[in-house]
Amino acid sequence: MKLRILLPLLASTLVFTGCLVTSVYPFYAQKDVLFEPSLLGNWLDSSNADEHWKFETNGPNAYRMTYTTRNATNVMQATFFKLQNHAFLDLSNSEINDDTQPPPIPSHFLFRINQTTPILKMAAMDYEWLVGTLTNTPGALRHHWAQMGDDPEKKRLVLTADTAELQRFVLKQLYNTNAWDTPGELTRPAPTPKPSGP
DSSP, X not given: OOGGGHHHHHTOSSOOXXXXXXXXXXXXXXXXXXXXXXXXXXXXXXXXXXXXXXXXXXXXXXXXXXXEXXXXXXXXXXXXXXXXXXXXEEEEEXXXXXXXXXXXXXXXXXXXXXXXXXXXXXXXXXXXXXXXXXHHOGGGSOEXXXXXXXXXXXXXXXXXXXXXXXXXXXXXXXXXXXXBOOOEEEEOOOOOOOOOOO
16 A cells, blocks of 8 residues: 555545545444554654654543644544554544535545554555445445536545444454555654764
């Protein structure tokens, strides 16, 4: 998975590229939420050093995630949780403007965490795989096809299943290699050299 696909997604609460699976409900229940201290701090996208990720505490068991490139900065709420001892990260927009009309519906993205240290490896659910799965088996998971603009052929898949249903579906796909993108990798930035001198 190319982590840089997040940029256009983080930039707007209404317009999505279709690269990430979007859900109306969170993928976690409060009983699943944990605090993972190894996430805290600064990270760089291994494939693009201009992309910076920063995780900070934001209340009990929650993170403020700041994603920065040369041209933009985006802030999201990140929640680390586990299902049957498998780690995940739920990302949602934490800065919704109340002046926007009609008000946007908060949405959630899911990442599966394969490793947190020394490299942070995470994979999104494969959007194209999910589209194919729900096209062939519509009853596998509640969803909605959102119309994008005036083109009737341009639609975006949005999951409308509640959290319990989402979790059952995710757990069924844990060992389905087609269901997950190739993990992206984030690394720690190199330490800043101390100035030499007396």
